Amino acid sequence: MEKYDVVILGGGNAGMGATVATRAAGLSVAMIEARDLGGTCPNRGCTPKKVLVAAAHVLDEIERAGSHAIRVDPPRLDWRALIEREKDIIRDIPSRLSGLMAKRGVDVISGQASFIGSNAIRVGTRELEARNIVIATGSKPRPLSIPGAEHLTTSDDVLSDPVLPRAVVFIGGGVIAFELGHVYARAGVDVMILEALPQLLPGFDTDAVAQLRGESERLGIGIHTTAWVKRIDKADGRLRVSFAKDGVESMVAADRVVNCAGRVANVEGLDLGAGVVVHREGRIEIDDHLRSRSNPDVYVCGDAVWNSPQLSPIATYEGGIVGRNIAEGPKHRPDYSHIPASLYSIPAVASVGLTEAKARERGLHVKVHLNDMQGWLSARTYAEAVAWSKIIVEETTDRIVGAHLVGHAGEELIHIFALAMKHGIPARGLSEMVCGFPTFSADIRNMM
Numbered sequence: 001m002e003k004y005d006v007v008i009l010g011g012g013n014a015g016m017g018a019t020v021a022t023r024a025a026g027l028s029v030a031m032i033e034a035r036d037l038g039g040t041c042p043n044r045g046c047t048p049k050k051v052l053v054a055a056a057h058v059l060d061e062i063e064r065a066g067s068h069a070i071r072v073d074p075p076r077l078d079w080r081a082l083i084e085r086e087k088d089i090i091r092d093i094p095s096r097l098s099g100l101m102a103k104r105g106v107d108v109i110s111g112q113a114s115f116i117g118s119n120a121i122r123v124g125t126r127e128l129e130a131r132n133i134v135i136a137t138g139s140k141p142r143p144l145s146i147p148g149a150e151h152l153t154t155s156d157d158v159l160s161d162p163v164l165p166r167a168v169v170f171i172g173g174g175v176i177a178f179e180l181g182h183v184y185a186r187a188g189v190d191v192m193i194l195e196a197l198p199q200l201l202p203g204f205d206t207d208a209v210a211q212l213r214g215e216s217e218r219l220g221i222g223i224h225t226t227a228w229v230k231r232i233d234k235a236d237g238r239l240r241v242s243f244a245k246d247g248v249e250s251m252v253a254a255d256r257v258v259n260c261a262g263r264v265a266n267v268e269g270l271d272l273g274a275g276v277v278v279h280r281e282g283r284i285e286i287d288d289h290l291r292s293r294s295n296p297d298v299y300v301c302g303d304a305v306w307n308s309p310q311l312s313p314i315a316t317y318e319g320g321i322v323g324r325n326i327a328e329g330p331k332h333r334p335d336y337s338h339i340p341a342s343l344y345s346i347p348a349v350a351s352v353g354l355t356e357a358k359a360r361e362r363g364l365h366v367k368v369h370l371n372d373m374q375g376w377l378s379a380r381t382y383a384e385a386v387a388w389s390k391i392i393v394e395e396t397t398d399r400i401v402g403a404h405l406v407g408h409a410g411e412e413l414i415h416i417f418a419l420a421m422k423h424g425i426p427a428r429g430l431s432e433m434v435c436g437f438p439t440f441s442a443d444i445r446n447m448m
């Protein structure tokens with residue numbers, strides 16, 4: 001049995017995050033990775049997705065060129081070449097990260113890891129023993145048990161497929177469906193989103209979602225809520241998706257049907273039982289320090305945590321906390337309240353803090369500043385299709401408790417709100433800031 005202080009399962013953002021404090025403390029660390037170092041975000045998630053979103057932005061700009069008195073011919077997108085560009089941009093990430101891990105003194109082992117004891121792991125023919133084990137194995141699409149589920153594809157396939165489909169159905173109206181749906185719609189693909197619940201995009205402010213829905217429908221994306229997919233059949237080389245909505249059965253044909261019904265912790269093959277790690281259907285029971293309740297030598301971070309947001313910066317943040325808890329003892333806890341998130345549709349939806357519904361649920365006395373900014377000079381200058389904000393301020397303290405933006409460079413501006421919230425700068429403090437003009441940032445004072 002090889003001995004380490006720490007063995008990390010998974011070399012994504014969370015696993016990498018856990019190496020910082022552990023190595024700084026001089027602990028011996030092994031990281032086991034079954035696929036590519038870097039995990040989902042740089043190889044199959046954020047980064048390759050953003051390359052496609054960037055191309056869709058260009059198509060969007062071209063569509064609006066007329067507003068700037070520019071006449072252009074209809075653009076022609078070479079999808080195969082775009083996928084090649086995407087792959088080219090991310091190609092050397094795993095090898096760069098391998099260099100980083102070597103420099104940090106982490107032993108990287110390739111292979112599929114599983115528990116063989118409370119402090120022991122098997123990978124291939126090797127057996128490792130560790131004082132602490134970190135589960136950072138990420139997430140995978142939630143399996144859907146519908147007839148024809150074998151025809152489903154995933155976001156991994158979308159990001160690798162050199163053939164542009166004619167029509168795509170997304171099952172689930174969440175983040176991935178909207179981001180990839182906007183790319184496809186701008187590439188000329190017929191897009192339909194089928195969401196089972198009455199509302200789209202769980203966790204986002206409902207008014208912000210309404211703005212995005214309106215713009216998505218304007219682009220031609222078909223959206224059905226309370227739509228239950230019954231089955232998927234293959235016929236004449238295409239797929240037929242049957243779904244029920246309000247008691248009425250309908251059918252839609254597509255070339256691809258993408259499972260976007262959420263992602264679940266990827267812990268199935270870990271033999272958690274052998275590691276004495278108690279879980280309920282893959283949801284590992286953890287305490288406030290991200291430590292397994294049943295085996296305090298085991299920590300969990302990133303998408304493998306079932307009840308924190310599945311975001312790349314959060315995976316890194318949780319990994320960092322786990323590393324510090326291992327190095328210094330379990331005293332650090334995550335605080336997610338000021339971490340911004342964006343949905344990279346075009347326009348993007350950006351958010352930090354509480355939604356209006358959550359603020360009211362908590363009984364806060366808030367003033368809600370709602371702005372349709374389309375008529376503002378900055379939005380008109382750029383011919384923005386949507387420019388919208390909702391800033392939620394606690395009346396008694398002037399504290400910003402939530403900010404939600406659609407368009408208007410919201411995915412960048414949101415960090416100003418996050419900074420103010422984290423460091424206790426009141427709404428008045430932000431309004432008093434003198435900004436460069438003309439910029440979108442200069443509009444913040446008028447948003448509240």
Ligand SMILES: Cc1cc2nc3c(=O)[nH]c(=O)nc-3n(C[C@H](O)[C@H](O)[C@H](O)COP(=O)(O)OP(=O)(O)OC[C@H]3O[C@@H](n4cnc5c(N)ncnc54)[C@H](O)[C@@H]3O)c2cc1C
Nearest residue numbers: 010012013014034039040041045113138302303310311312
């Ligand atoms: C299409 C898509 C787009 C996204 N876009 C964004 C975005 O724009 N912004 C954002 O913040 N987040 C985004 N996310 C979410 C983000 O990618 C994840 O939250 C983040 O990558 C999670 O990091 P992680 O380290 O927890 O898991 P991962 O990065 O998935 O890493 C887990 C690693 O563990 C390995 N592994 C699994 N099982 C084993 C085993 N038994 N043994 C050894 N290794 C194993 C896997 O191979 C993997 O490399 C996106 C996700 C997807 C799917």
Ligand SMILES: NC(=O)c1ccc[n+]([C@@H]2O[C@H](COP(=O)([O-])OP(=O)(O)OC[C@H]3O[C@@H](n4cnc5c(N)ncnc54)[C@H](O)[C@@H]3O)[C@@H](O)[C@H]2O)c1
Nearest residue numbers: 172173174175176177195196197260261262263310342343
């Ligand atoms: N920009 C970003 O930060 C970004 C981008 C992509 C993904 N992600 C992360 O990846 C995670 C997974 O994304 P996602 O879009 O798959 O999930 P999601 O959780 O955002 O949305 C899933 C949606 O599918 C619906 N659903 C579930 N079962 C269904 C069914 N049988 N039929 C129809 N609808 C069903 C849910 O009600 C929900 O609305 C997200 O939680 C997000 O944190 C983040």
